[in-house]
Amino acid sequence: MDTGTFTSKDLLDKLFDNGILFETGVDGLYGRSGMFEEVIERFERLVTRLGAVDKPTRIHFPPGMSRATLEKSGYMKSFPQLAGCVHSFMGGERDHAKLLGMMDAGQDWTELQQPTELALTPAACYPLYPTVAARGPVPMDGLLFELSSYCFRHEPSQDPARMQLFRMREFVCIGTADHVHAFRQSWLERGKAMVESLELPCELDLANDPFFGRGGKMLANNQRDQGLKFELLIPVSSQEKPTACLSFNYHQDHFGQTWGLKFADGSLCHSACVGFGLERVALALFRHHGPDVNAWPPAVRAVLWDA
Amino acid sequence: MINRIRALFARNEALSFNIETLSDHDNLYDAGMTSFASVQIMLAIEEEFDTEFPEEMLTRRTFASLANIAEAVSKLARQAV
Numbered sequence: 001m002d003t004g005t006f007t008s009k010d011l012l013d014k015l016f017d018n019g020i021l022f023e024t025g026v027d028g029l030y031g032r033s034g035m036f037e038e039v040i041e042r043f044e045r046l047v048t049r050l051g052a053v054d055k056p057t058r059i060h061f062p063p064g065m066s067r068a069t070l071e072k073s074g075y076m077k078s079f080p081q082l083a084g085c086v087h088s089f090m091g092g093e094r095d096h097a098k099l100l101g102m103m104d105a106g107q108d109w110t111e112l113q114q115p116t117e118l119a120l121t122p123a124a125c126y127p128l129y130p131t132v133a134a135r136g137p138v139p140m141d142g143l144l145f146e147l148s149s150y151c152f153r154h155e156p157s158q159d160p161a162r163m164q165l166f167r168m169r170e171f172v173c174i175g176t177a178d179h180v181h182a183f184r185q186s187w188l189e190r191g192k193a194m195v196e197s198l199e200l201p202c203e204l205d206l207a208n209d210p211f212f213g214r215g216g217k218m219l220a221n222n223q224r225d226q227g228l229k230f231e232l233l234i235p236v237s238s239q240e241k242p243t244a245c246l247s248f249n250y251h252q253d254h255f256g257q258t259w260g261l262k263f264a265d266g267s268l269c270h271s272a273c274v275g276f277g278l279e280r281v282a283l284a285l286f287r288h289h290g291p292d293v294n295a296w297p298p299a300v301r302a303v304l305w306d307a
Numbered sequence: 308m309i310n311r312i313r314a315l316f317a318r319n320e321a322l323s324f325n326i327e328t329l330s331d332h333d334n335l336y337d338a339g340m341t342s343f344a345s346v347q348i349m350l351a352i353e354e355e356f357d358t359e360f361p362e363e364m365l366t367r368r369t370f371a372s373l374a375n376i377a378e379a380v381s382k383l384a385r386q387a388v
Contacts (some may be wrong), residue, residue: 217365
């Protein structure tokens with residue numbers, strides 16, 4: 001895993017050859033080695049430790065969420081191309097026989113499935129907002145959560161840094177505009193310092209989400225104009241196009257409006273989040289420090305293993 | 308042209324404000340137009356005037372006021388001639 005130039009496919013092949021990732025036959029869907037998982041666990045502990053000072057409420061969500069929640073969140077307006085909904089067979093015996101017959105004949109049998117009430121979670125914070133709204137008014141000094149979830153995005157790719165199923169850790173702050181701004185600013189600084197302590201090259205940059213279609217170009221331009229999204233980029237699969245490993249997002253009062261998140265005086269809450277792409281960070285560590293974690297720089301090992 | 312654009316705003320149900328209360332130069336975002344509403348307006352304008360905004364015009368500024376939108380549509384019409 002030298003640091004010379006190579007393609008993302010080269011990196012993927014090296015990860016397979018070194019037994020760090022395992023092929024499943026689907027691009028963007030991989031098995032992980034015990035060591036890969038240990039790196040992720042250690043990094044998660046580091047994140048939790050850095051955030052502990054703010055005393056967040058920790059919630060772990062499963063990789064599936066309420067489809068109704070996803071619909072109400074507006075996700076389909078922005079990212080219909082990335083969403084996944086869970087379907088299942090709900091027919092009788094006759095339909096079952098038909099399904100098996102179609103499958104045997106190599107026909108598209110999936111039309112015999114019906115949508116369930118589940119969608120795959122696209123980002124760790126989507127299931128949070130209705131949970132918070134159901135609790136009643138948000139206290140004036142705001143709320144802070146630490147979240148974790150496997151997430152799904154339909155973007156098959158041979159770039160190992162673009163998986164279809166991956167884990168995201170997030171801190172989400174709900175409060176006044178000033179409060180959530182200060183939260184985001186503090187994480188812009190803490191996140192960069194954290195990645196630098198792992199001896200990874202990185203840079204912060206203004207960013208936009210991959211909104212769908214021509215309308216999406218406008219949403220992306222709006223997002224950039226208003227400085228709503230920043231990313232911490234680390235070269236993983238490419239030197240020229242570094243990978244966003246952390247993102248820092250200000251949602252304005254979008255989720256406040258959508259979910260009726262309000263203070264006791266009736267004013268709308270703003271929200272912001274910082275997200276950590278766990279597989280991406282682990283890949284960056286293997287890419288820059290090599291396949292053998294025992295040979296990683298002592299300072300990096302100290303940050304991850306000794307603290 | 309401004310009146311045709313005003314009519315598109317009046318027909319859009321996603322807007323939380325009454326377009327008749329705004330002048331041609333009032334800021335539509337300040338009045339409460341969301342990013343999603345501005346996308347709907349953009350698509351409606353393209354249909355109404357049978358035109359297509361190039362990517363560099365799909366900005367917050369282009370859709371910030373009725374006057375800005377009218378100016379953008381006029382510019383596209385001039386380019387089409």
